[in-house]
Amino acid sequence: MSLTARQRVCAVALAxxxxxxGEIMASPMGPLPALGAKLAKATFEPALVLTDGVASVVDPxxxxxxxxxxxxxxxxxxxGRRHVLMGASQVDRFGNQNIACLxxxxxxxxxxxxxxxxxxxxxxxxxxxxxxxxxxRALVERVDVVSGVGYDRAAALGAAGRxxxxxxxxxxxxxxxxxxxxxxxxxxxxxxGVSLEAVQESTGFQFSLAGAGPDxxxxxxxxxxxxxxxxxxxxxxx
Amino acid sequence: MSSGLDKRASEEAIVASLADGxxxxxxxxxxxxxxxxxxxxxxxxxxxxxxxxxxxxxxxxLLCATGKVRKVVYGFVSLDAIPLExxxxxxxxxxxxxxxxxDEGMFQLGLRAxxxxxxxxxxxxxxxxxxxxxxxxxxxxxxxYPVGFDPLKxxxxxxxxxxxxxxxxxxxxxxxxxxxxxxxxxxxxLHVHRADAAGNCVIGGSDPYFDDxxxxxxxxxxxxxxxxxxxxxxKAHGLRSLLIPRMAVAGVVEAPRGAHFTAxxxxxxxxEGFQRDYAATAKDxxxxxxxxxxxxxxxxxxxxxxxxAGRSA
Numbered sequence: 001m002s003l004t005a006r007q008r009v010c011a012v013a014l015a016x017x018x019x020x021x022g023e024i025m026a027s028p029m030g031p032l033p034a035l036g037a038k039l040a041k042a043t044f045e046p047a048l049v050l051t052d053g054v055a056s057v058v059d060p061x062x063x064x065x066x067x068x069x070x071x072x073x074x075x076x077x078x079x080g081r082r083h084v085l086m087g088a089s090q091v092d093r094f095g096n097q098n099i100a101c102l103x104x105x106x107x108x109x110x111x112x113x114x115x116x117x118x119x120x121x122x123x124x125x126x127x128x129x130x131x132x133x134x135x136x137r138a139l140v141e142r143v144d145v146v147s148g149v150g151y152d153r154a155a156a157l158g159a160a161g162r163x164x165x166x167x168x169x170x171x172x173x174x175x176x177x178x179x180x181x182x183x184x185x186x187x188x189x190x191x192x193g194v195s196l197e198a199v200q201e202s203t204g205f206q207f208s209l210a211g212a213g214p215d216x217x218x219x220x221x222x223x224x225x226x227x228x229x230x231x232x233x234x235x236x237x238x
Numbered sequence: 239m240s241s242g243l244d245k246r247a248s249e250e251a252i253v254a255s256l257a258d259g260x261x262x263x264x265x266x267x268x269x270x271x272x273x274x275x276x277x278x279x280x281x282x283x284x285x286x287x288x289x290x291x292x293x294x295x296x297x298x299x300l301l302c303a304t305g306k307v308r309k310v311v312y313g314f315v316s317l318d319a320i321p322l323e324x325x326x327x328x329x330x331x332x333x334x335x336x337x338x339x340x341d342e343g344m345f346q347l348g349l350r351a352x353x354x355x356x357x358x359x360x361x362x363x364x365x366x367x368x369x370x371x372x373x374x375x376x377x378x379x380x381x382x383y384p385v386g387f388d389p390l391k392x393x394x395x396x397x398x399x400x401x402x403x404x405x406x407x408x409x410x411x412x413x414x415x416x417x418x419x420x421x422x423x424x425x426x427x428l429h430v431h432r433a434d435a436a437g438n439c440v441i442g443g444s445d446p447y448f449d450d451x452x453x454x455x456x457x458x459x460x461x462x463x464x465x466x467x468x469x470x471x472x473k474a475h476g477l478r479s480l481l482i483p484r485m486a487v488a489g490v491v492e493a494p495r496g497a498h499f500t501a502x503x504x505x506x507x508x509x510e511g512f513q514r515d516y517a518a519t520a521k522d523x524x525x526x527x528x529x530x531x532x533x534x535x536x537x538x539x540x541x542x543x544x545x546x547a548g549r550s551a
Contacts, residue, residue: 055444069445070267074343078363100339101330105372111330113321114314120343120363149366157366159385159413164366 003235005222006172007032009191011231012223013170014085015040017128021083023047025057025068025076028085033130035234037085042230077117080163083126086118088169090143091129093185093205095166095178097122097148105145118147123154126165134171136204151183174199175220176207186210189220240469243436247489249279249539252460255489256285256425259308263349263421263456264292265428265449266500269318269508272297273429273462275496275539280306282534291349291421293342293447295500296516299325303526304534307335311421313342317517319510324520339372340364346448348421353454358417365416379417384410426456429497430482431505432475433463437487440475443503450481458488462496464505493539498546512546 003011014036018026026048028037034053041048042060049065052058057066068076076082089112090098099118103109121127127148131138146153154164168188169176175188185207187199196214211217223231253276256262266272277297280288281304288306292298294315301307303325315326329335340348343363351359360379370376387410428449432440439461441449453459459482472480495502499509499516519526532545 067444070447071346074346077343078361100368105337105339105368107333108330111322111327113316114312115339115341115367115369116314117342119341119365119367119369120361122367123362123365145372146366146368153366157414159411160362160365160415163362 003231006191008223008228008231009220010170010172011036011039012227013175013189013191013220014130015043015227016221017085017167017170018045018048018083021045021048021126023049024081024083025049025051025073026083026085027051027073029087030130030132032132033085035231038234039227039230042234043227074120077120077124080125082121082124083128083167084117084121085128085130086121086148088129088131088138088148090138090140091131091169092140092143092150093207094150094152094183095129095148095169095185096143096146096150096153097129098143098145100145100147102144115147119149122149122164122166123157123161124163126167128167129169131169131171134173134199134202136202139171139202140204151178155183173202177210179210180208184208187217189218191220192222240434241436241484243484245437245484245488245490246435246466247491249275249462249491249493252276252489252491253279253283253285256280258285259287259289260424261289261291261422263423263426263452264290264294264297265426265447265452266295266297266497267293267445267447268314268316269295269500269513270445271429271443271447271449271497271502272500273427273460273496274498274500275429275462275491275493275542276427276460277301278534278539278542282536291423293345294323294326296323296513299323300534302326302329302335303520304530309336309338311338311340311345313340313345317513319508320513320517324517328520337372339369341367341369344369344416344418345421346451347418349423349448349451349455351418351420352422353451356420358419360415361418362415364418365414370416376419377417378414381413381415383412385413386410421455423452423456425488426452426459427462428452428459428482429462429493429502431464431479431502432467432472433461433487433490434469434472434484435466435490436469437461437482437484437490438469438472438480439463439482439487440472440479441481442475442479442505446481453482453486456486459486460489460491461487462491462493464494464496464502466490466492495543495546496539509546512549
């Protein structure tokens with residue numbers, strides 16, 4: 001697999017999600033999120049715990065460190081020592097996520113995966129999302145079904161919501177976080193070469209801006225030469 | 239000396255002991271180690287109106303496709319390599335089946351509550367999400383203890399040194415949690431690697447999934463296995479792989495490759511080609527009728543094995 005320049009930026013943005021996490025389990029869903037988590041572990045977060053996606057904890061070279069069957073994943077999840085990086089069929093302005101179904105859940109227009117672990121993940125530990133194709137279909141004003149809990153829902157829960165954190169949503173165009181007074185989306189950075197207009201045109205909700213104004217929105221960083229080398233090694237390319 | 243109990247039976251005999259309208263738990267996970275020979279026997283039977291409780295895969299799909307299901311209780315239904323189970327999807331979208339859509343952790347706690355004979359278990363999982371909207375019968379429960387209450391920090395007079403009362407700070411919030419009710423199963427169907435005739439089960443591979451919990455949550459468990467062994471031969475598989483003791487098990491079927499076409503690692507992997515063909519039949523009614531005639535409406539599991547062997551020949 002050889003990576004495009006944009007994929008490399010996305011891999012770095014996905015790796016950055018785990019910065020500061022220390023010795024917890026990172027659970028990335030999908031190939032690019034997995035690459036991002038491995039990049040973080042290989043560089044600035046060496047203590048991260050990563051699984052092989054089956055039942056083993058593995059080191060960066062694939063050697064087994066420990067056992068992690070599904071039952072143990074739930075124990076880790078409930079302990080809070082986990083950061084999940086999930087996909088989403090829909091994400092809305094407050095970070096609510098839908099992977100369950102489209103339309104009326106009593107008789108869905110489109111049945112998707114189901115709730116999976118999204119409700120429990122989002123209420124028990126840090127969650128981030130990866131949207132590989134930024135569009136108004138994926139980034140919506142209101143999700144049809146709340147699988148992963150967003151900031152508006154969590155705020156209404158009192159003490160039971162105290163472990164909730166949606167760290168960021170990374171797309172192929174930009175990064176959103178929710179560091180606003182009401183927990184609504186904020187454009188944290190634009191990937192190199194992406195305009196604010198391009199993001200606005202393909203986003204179905206209003207968002208605020210990080211930085212000093214529309215002309216000063218931070219740009220997502222590109223990989224360092226060392227990170228590029230790690231990405232090449234992890235993807236078997238050069 | 240072994241118990242001397244002999245619970246061996248055929249798939250057909252086990253299915254004959256089930257009844258319309260029962261709640262059946264199915265072990266395995268997605269398209270992994272599903273008791274497919276028992277599922278196929280149900281598909282061939284007259285059983286109907288089943289409530290199926292499953293970390294769902296083609297077990298749920300085939301039961302939906304053959305009209306056996308009234309309600310599906312699930313956190314997901316997936317074929318792993320193929321993310322969405324086509325027959326479950328169709329049944330949901332056409333309204334043919336009811337659904338109890340749950341978070342996977344809630345699902346586990348529901349089984350555990352059933353196994354422990356308590357009415358519910360408290361959890362944060364589900365709060366704030368639409369799990370509570372689509373299942374309006376779900377209730378919450380307020381903790382009797384304030385947030386941060388720690389009985390181990392109380393001194394001999396019963397005060398914790400922080401508020402001068404009885405260790406509970408009246409001003410502190412009581413956390414409101416979701417009360418996940420027990421998911422009681424009339425029967426559980428499991429596929430394991432080895433068992434003895436009395437129903438002691440060896441679960442090999444890297445992940446036992448929640449099979450032991452399904453057995454514990456059910457009035458009775460029926461187990462298919464790759465091979466029935468003498469009791470004294472079980473221990474060679476490692477004491478820690480002996481995960482289900484016989485008292486939960488009512489019937490044992492010897493079903494070599496009984497999990498086909500799902501995976502039963504390390505004995506065999508998923509038959510991806512077969513699974514692809516199965517999934518493709520959802521797009522073509524004639525292909526489904528052909529699949530059904532070849533692989534479901536056959537005499538028994540032996541005939542199924544022959545049909546599968548004939549595929550590659």
